[in-house]
Amino acid sequence: MSTDKTPNTLSTLEAGGSTYHYYSLPKAAEAFGDIQRLPFTLKVLMENQLRYADDESVSGDDIQALVDWQKDARSTREIGYRPARVLMQDFTGVPGVVDLASMRDAVERLGDDPARINPLSPVDLVIDHSVMVDHFGDPSAFKDNVAIEMERNHERYEFLRWGQQAFDNFRVVPPGTGICHQVNLEYLGKTVWTKEEDGKTFAYPDTLVGTDSHTTMINGLGILGWGVGGIEAEAAMLGQPVSMLIPEVIGFKITGKLREGITATDLVLTVTQMLRKKGVVGKFVEFYGDGLKDMPVADRATIANMAPEYGATCGFFPVDDQTLDYMRLTGRDDAQIALVEAYAKEQGLWREPGHEPIYTDTLALDMGDVEASLAGPKRPQDRVALSDMKATFEKLMKDDAPDAPEEEQEKWQSEGGGQPKSEAVTDYGHGHYEHNDSQVCEIDGEKFKLHPGAVVIAAITSCTNTSNPSVMLAAGLLARKAIEKGLTTKPWVKTSLAPGSKVVTDYLAAGGVQDDLNALGFNLVGYGCTTCIGNSGPLPEAIEKAVNDGDLTVASVLSGNRNFEGRVHPLVKTNWLASPPLVVAYALAGNVRLDLTQEPLGKGKDGEPVYLKDIWPSQAEIAEAVEQVKTDMFRKEYAEVFDGDETWKSIKVPESKVYAWSKDSTYIQHPPFFEGMGKEPEPVEDVKNARVLAMLGDSVTTDHISPAGSIKPDSPAGRYLQEHGVEPKDFNSYGSRRGNHEVMMRGTFANVRIRNEMLDDVEGGYTRHVPSGEQMAIYDAAMKYAEDDTPLVVVAGKEYGTGSSRDWAAKGTRLLGVRAVIAESYERIHRSNLIGMGVLPLQFPEGEDRKSLGLTGDETFSIEGLNELEPGGSVKVTVKGDKGEQTLEARCRIDTANEMAYYRHGGILHYVLRNML
Template sequence: MPESKGRTISANGLEYRVSDIRGVVTDLGGDYAKLPYSLRVLAENVLRGESDPEAGLRVICSRSKEFDIPFRPARVVLQDLLGTPALVDLAGLRDAVAEKGGNPRSVNPVTPTHLVVDHSLNVERWGDARALADNEAIERERNAERFQFLDWCNKAFSNLSIIPSGKGILHQINLERLTTVIGTQRRGHELWAFPDTLVGTDSHTTMINAIGVLGWGVGGIEAEAAMLGKPLMLRLPEIVGVRLEGKLAQGYLATDIALALTELLRKAGVIGAFLEFFGPGVDQLSLADRGTLSNMAPEFGATAALFAIDERTLHYLRMTGRGGSIAGLTEAYARAQGLWHDSLEQAEYDRVVTLDLGSVARSIAGPKQPHQRIVLGRKAAAANTPTGLDTGSVVLAAITSCTNTSNPRGVIAAGLVARNARRRGLKRAPWVKTSFAPGSRVVADYLERSGLNEDLDALGFNLVGYGCTTCNGMSGPLLSPEIEEQIRTRQLDTVAVTSGNRNFEGRVHPLAREVFIMSPPLIVAYAIAGSYLIDPEKDALGVDTEGMPVYLHELWPSDEELMRIETENLTADLFDKAYEDVPREAGLIASDLRAGVSDQYAWQADSTYIRKPPYWSAGLTATDTTSDLSRMRVLAMLSDNITTDHISPSGAILPESDAGQYLQERGIAMPEFNSYGTRRGNHEAAQRATFASPRLKNELLEDGREGPWTLLLPEKQVTTIFQAAQAYAARKQSLIVVAGKEYGSGSSRDWAAKGPRLLGVRVVVAESFERIHRTNLAGLGILPLQFEDGVSRRSLGLTGHELFSVEGIPDDFEPGARVTLVIERENGQTQRVAVTSRLDTFEDVRYFRSGGLLPQLLTESLKAPSIH
């Protein structure tokens, strides 16, 4: 319908057709001037939909939160830890279609999709010039099975492009290269322009919001649906304006702003919201600063965190090799369509949260949540700072990729602190493992140009690779086996410091009890001090060659020096060099069939990395989804802030774990275990990884032990969660998980839902859910239920020994319906509790009714025509 109201704009000497979005909104009774930026982009996306978009547009115009909106992203981006299992699913789906007499080629991405291999690198080597080459060689050898599978995918699927390891991380490549901000598509004889939109299999996909692109993280199941052309259905979120005001203080770094915002917005409660930054403070932030803030949207609890298109956007496009036609069309389109920043002065938000930039102080966050901000200069003084390895010692110091290496100011500041420390004769503490893993090859190039790489190298921050490393648990071993043994035998509570964005329990390294997030120069400072117990604003980092104490303020560079070095060394040619073999534009992608690959993957029976998925043969389907929701046993009863790392860890596999035992039984030695994340293409290994975090505390156990333990009931036998699930499966016993607030926060990994589903979990009841994980549960046919306000496992006096049933699911089950949770206690007493279904959309309800999204994909693929 409304596409017929299209008009033309001129840019770069060409005519582009664009949607008459203002006219359509007016016709539907809306006021375009009051729509926030995200809703303007979302409305244009809905307008491009193949089905009748009027209902979705009316929802946006009226700001109603009661109906579903179809969202068809223009692109899908995948990182390899979640993208590989998604492609394993599609390969398995091809087999299932073929087995039922269909054409396997009907299973093929419809939406242009990029996968970046950026989560496979482990920090095995560090501290010398050979580290990069050695780590990349180990990565290629250790992940040969995975990379062989990805190579087949790159050739067998159209509309899929795989960017190999060594290029950088998904978010930075997406920001620095793949997006054009405004995309184009030829329809007949006309060239149409539209806003770039996307979803990605990493919660930090939101970094792209910094450049004005609407996109967010989803689980692998949703990504598969989007790849195959299904619209993602969402309810209109709360739109929160974040007003930035005041003047930035000297010596600021974007990390400090990000941590202040994380604390502020977690307190304000913005879970699931779209955030939009506005106000006089926005102009003070570079595009890289904005990237640091937008990247942290999941830590805020938000779905997206957007900046509108402005001059900073255009400058960044030109700087990164996308000037000319790309920057020209972006400006013309944004001004014509009301997406230019000054077109939003009348925009109305559901509420506004304000941050005074002048109040931002140098800070860190930890020990286990990104919103636990600690302002430096206010830390309590330590009784005494240890001079050797002891409790409080920093054993890992990693300048890692995700949040901060997109930001030249932060990385250059780290190099200058290292240079100034080196001049004073300072070195890293001898028990600290140091590493530097930037998210883009450009970072290494501008450091080399400025000579700062030599100073970082001198303190042990040699380049170890381009990828997501320590922040994601790919930190490798500590400095030496002797240090690891001391930590174990002396039971030391040691510390890791990272410039990433995640510090959840057990994520970074099993022996790092506490993890603190901070800016890159502070990583250097703590590596020199060797102890977390100091306050670098007050305490000396060490003594120089003259025996004089050295303080951080003596090493910290001036703003003018930072600006000069950035301006002199970061130029557009570095981006052209780094991405010379990566296309500027993420349009339709043809497969390369020259190798003559088959339409179906040749699964290897002995592979411990890539196994044919069981979902369509054994099935996750349920003809009657309510039949197994009675008299469920509790597999785990958990507290607040249970993250997807607790449910499906990414890091090191311990030899005594179920996954470790599985690998050893198949002849895999411990040095070749790799990580939980890289093994997710093998459902047998990934099942055994479920709830395998060494920091998990299951309240079914009264002794407070940590790890993947539970009670097998009614025997009350202590065993691992996987082994208990196997015993329950033999009894055909359905399972439930009981939890507290913000269940499933953290990374957007679908195995945090796939794993529990394959273990037999049918229901999760919690006080609240994080958005992505709630959606993943629905997509796997697990029913998410939420206690009413003021009700919890504690208020109900639950022990976890009860039996649970769900009643009141009618045939016309609607989103957000209230149902009854029946609790049958050990003494025979029964209690009925009202709970709310967190199947939030009609699409969620359909998934649940059919046992999840995967069975629907099979049905639809059998009907779909072949792509090529």
Template sequence: MTESDPFGAIREFEHDGETYKMADLTALEEEGLCELDKLPVSIRVLLESVIRNMDGENVTADDVRNAASWEPDVPDVEMPFQPSRVVLQDLTGVPAVVDLAALRSAVDRKDQDPSIVEPEIPCDLVIDHSVQVDYFGDEDAYEKNVELEYERNEERYRSIKWAQQAFDNFEVVPPGTGIVHQVNLEHLGRVVHNREEDGDQWLFPDSLVGTDSHTPMIGGIGVVGWGVGGIEAEAAMLGQPITMGLPEVVGVRLEGDLPEGATATDLVLHLTEKLREVGVVDRFVEFYGPGVENLTVADRATISNMAPEQGSTISMFPVDDKTLEYLELTGRDEDHIELVKEYLEAQGLFGEQDPEFTETVEFDLSTVEPSLAGHKKPHSRIPMGDLDDHFPNLLEEQNVVEADGAAAVEQGLDLDDKVPVTLEDGTDVEIGHGSVLVSAITSCTNTSNPSVMLAAGLLARNAVEKGLDVPDYVKTSLAPGSRVVTAYLEESGLMDYMEELGYSVVGYGCTTCIGNSGPLQDPIEDAIDEHDLWATSVLSGNRNFEARIHPKIAANYLASPPLVVAYGLAGNMDIDLEEEPLGTDDEGEPVYLEDIWPSTDEIHDMVHNSVSPEMFEEKYASVYEGDERWEALDAPTGEVYDWDDESTYIREPPFFQDFPLEEPGVEDIANARCLMTLGDTVTTDHISPAGPFGEDLPAGQWLKERGVEPYEFNTYGSRRGNHEVMMRGTFANVRIENEMLDGKQGGYAKHLPSGEETTVFEASERYRDDDTPLIVMSGEEFGTGSSRDWAAKGTDLLGIRATIAKSYERIYRDNLLGMGVLPLQFEDGEGWEELGLDGTEVFSIEGLDDGLEMNDELTVVAEDDDGETTEFNVTAQVSTPAAVKYIENGGVLHLVLRRLLTEE
């Protein structure tokens, strides 16, 4: 034992004639600090990171003791976690690149070496969020969509390509390769790292954070990883430990097997519903029990992918023989697979585990039935047979129709009425409430799973052979998560049938699930507007929040890929597919879902005969090279980015301009105004700019003033490297409702004390001119949804100093902290409505002048126009010492920059 290794945990490990270093967990058991077999696997992985990175300063022996102290009744202690790598997708990755470039520019302005800004751990950016479904239904759709993708995003891609050459520890997977989580699962994930550090070869568990909330999908192969905002990911890249409280760990004991006709997607929707009921927010989830071995690794990954929808930070499975078989199937090196097993066995991390958990949940796989989730929450499961009752009830609840099905509004349609529409090619169709206008096999949730993808192909084959077709008004698409999916669909001979029904490949990326579904035809959109139609979409993704899929589609449903095809064939969601036919065959006889649904044995045989390691080896052989379009990009070079002041895509953000080396600290917030009062479940989709926007909005007006025509606007996501556009689009979602404005939807606010109604951005600018600080008040689950860093960056740039909510989604809360915005929480049972507030008051937040402490209790005083005051207590959602430092420094990147500039 030494001063740098007080537990004697750094030991040698021999494998195949090679000697490695490792942080041996058994040393802590020998020292009496823990009983390893009682610790959840995820806690052991975190503990290994703490031991290995202990340096006596950033990570101390006390941190090791804290991490080792985990027990079901979790101690209230913090630990610093350093992941082994970071993954980014391009919508959140471009802002990260812009921030890194801005940090280098700031260092350069201080006459210091800009190369001191360099990722300290490996980072992979996968460009997957920019392709849009403009073209669909034909074999040329992919090429046409990719051409448009490059045309729209060339400047963004040049900045990413600059980063690839400017930073040593930064790799880029170019467009057209696949979805970040599937690429991560099939190729980037190592399970165990073999890495040289300071001249020594080390072995340690793979772990990561990623700038997409579905990063936990990697838990399907036993890797600890979760989603963070771009801000937190940048800090991790720059060597900052993630200081976190020890998490509670929920064990889900699986037993039984899936019944005939049930898919992994159906299982996911059941588990998501179950875990939301249990309550797993801010908790880790581990699956164990006899049912685990009945799930393929692809099934496990499908479950892990939905961790954010379940509410958990991670959802992971053990590494076992099936994991090793998956590594072999996906083309991983045989020697590495042997190393994975031997190392994890030495650490006690291989195979079935039965540790202690904070809480245990039982789930029987045999109870799963075909299901969907909707109409706007991924955890709102609906048994397939209940959909024909669900939809009329939904329309009645939304005051679209009366109880008898009659239209509830003057220009609306009755429940069963149809309106004729002539499509742009002259085809006449009829649509009404419930018509499926988008049927999309999309997202990493399912496209990583050959069983459900080949099931969709088999169902398509059977449908074609029965003479069924998809109605012309349905926009169909297939966006595989990797090129391997296309390879095995072609190998199986099923791609032809998919294409015949219109499910041709439109791109390799996250399309419909993030709102990149592309436009509907103008006649269809006109009919929706004219008759207030509640049209629907069905997709195999993981998110269905309102206005996310398409602003004109009111109800969105998640389903397995074969059910996506089935509802595409039916053309309507107001149907019971257990009892009603999908259509008729060539003889006019009804065809039911059970007539074309493939058997489990047939699906398994197709997977066995169609998927091979050679496919993965071939498709990932040149994963970082890209196609001729990527090679032809003329990107900037050099250590410091050459900013273009005329650019409307990439602009230097204002975060580090005139940067003071002194820490600003905190102080009371006095005479603040409330910009918005919001209800429950305001998502990051509502807060962060996403999707297309028009010239009547502040972002569109800014672009028009610079000569950009509306058809060139692209999407908010494509302009995430431009703070001028993004801050103007924050809180501007068409569905957001500022309750200070009596039911009006959209990004509007009331400027006070004038009482004038204007846009959120324009109101914030007027407050800024008057040096008036701002707050926002909200209800439960503030910021739920995707890990969009601009939800916090935009909040900061609008001048919002603090938010007050009943509860927060973890990633949004952490992003606010990372931007120096103070997240405050009402006391239990209180909220702005319960306190009798309406947002017109003047607010002061007291208790900060003496400094900020973890979970500080602060006082808010609200004074109305009559001079009456309401005083209430709030808790600062600042639970770690690092988070306190972020607030004191104005954000995590400000803290990092100060440290870089002041290090001797």
């Protein structure tokens, strides 16, 4: 739009037989300065500012700041960014819809029309996080898992069906369709968005924020999007700008080609390691270089997907011929493709050969240097070359070995002691990996030994790889070759195949490899996120018993993007990210204590050893198989994407503006966030004599903080559910119960692998209640403090809140009574979420931390001047303990004026609600 300070840049273009209106970047450059070498991502932000310029929320100075960014390749300017749309998955989407429903109640209580609460931006919610791998390795696994999913989640699905009819601008993709990021890539994304207004069709870049950190996958299609907390996404859908500093942009130059036998997964694990080492938290990453010319969108999306793992806000690939090719393949209509090409070229958003924008910093990779890789055992950036896997695991075992002279340790690691020799125990050729805690197991009448390093889960899962036909078909081809050689999956391996869309099933069948995968146990278990998010389901009882009895360090190998501690399965201590064909290979080998570049996977039907190189498909074979992926497959599977099956359609809900909450529901409860809220905010009270709820180390993830995975019967959440008549077999997961704050607050800080430094050698969600000195669950301690009106703080190390954009990591923190977190540094999304829930993020002064200050957790913390806070300012923190009194000048990590407004209102939703009224 045109304002007093912003020139009129409204223009028109013709594409596909239609006329489109748009805000012209070349015209803006005439007024503000040359932008030829501005990074593509910042051009997208600049167009957004042009379109919303009103001299209030967006000014000409904001646009000028983006142009001037080129001088220093950085900026301190804060802008308000309005994405075109919002993407949700059901774990994070359900609490979002719960909050909207709760806001409607609050509006009604304050005497206004609840129907005023609606998304103002288009919202798509894809139900993809609820299917669990209960059944596996048989033809009926998919049908059985879906039936269990619908039964388990009936209350949640009923609620979402209500939301589907109650809210405008809100669509739901039913369960059993696919993973939100793959559905977004294959169907929802348009690259250029359009909107009808005043009889004109406006065109502008397709942009979004999503309630899942892997929203970045869509960057592979030239669409700027990233993950935000559910709280921030709700504000965006209600018309609030996303407040952000103009980011630094790191250029990643790609040259060369992948060598024979190297996959896109190997490439992304290499990129992730390089960028984590570089340090790109809070920054945009933009890929450029002539290596992009032949890189298909599927490979780009694989790399873009893992932006959270390398720490960046996004990992963007500009529009070019590969973008158009992918849009054609996936069935986008010709008019849309013509618009994308014309708009991108007109706006300078089209990648030209040799073009190198100005970047804050750069790094480069020749793809010819990439080698076969995995990542683990508990961080996605810890890449391990395939040839180093054996040595890496051996070192893990040695580090975990009991204290003893070296020669005894060597004997302990090499002997099979502790288990009697028996003719009835099948020898799988891994005897030299025996350990004194190797355990005899029996499954289906067959006895065998389970050794440390055993692969107990092999899962082809996650949006990262299941969106990529080349690696999926490579897995199928490897399975075929393995069967021809006479190899079989080891009996202790839980195998699963969870594609990101039904199209994958179509092309695996067309390529003739689904039967081969089935023969090795990789039957379809569901369409959605499974193992990667902790929905791996139970291990067979015999395996769980053996792992527990021997305290075995066993492994999962999964084609996912997340392998944090306690995430995949509570009994599996080491988790390795790998390409789909390597997942199949490790299922055949059965143990990660092998060098698959040198040692055999097993013996073939002729009695001879079979090596990985013997069954690895060639690039030519994979390319031939990829030819089976046809446009008709995409058009067929997405023709009725919002309809759902008969079970979904049969869910009946009342038509009403406000939701009829049920006190008996253990899935959906009315949250307390708006209780007692007035039309004006109260002054922010200082924190006086707060106690430490937990003192945590470095790289504490949102998986450690937020309730995730299975619910233990003896945990506070497990006790609550049993008190409400739910048997442990029906607990479902924390993620599925995100609409019930009573469950979620009890599961906050309850991860089985979290380590509270207030306790010695204790793992799990426990703390020391001060002053009683009693050890108890963190939730129980928080409630005891609440009885005494004692405020709480959390003390932490570096990179606090790494990982998924889990809004309950912040919501649960708030409900437990935590007023502030004091850490050495923060990951972007969690810091934002804390502010969005009215929790103050503070940063230790440079050179000081919990260790240098000698903190034990017994201290009290007082924080002054909270009603006079300034963004990025200093905050006086007084710490009293056995060592006397210490005063810190902590840094306020509320970084922008908008964030400060949210904090003063008690949270972002309170701010939005008051503004709407």
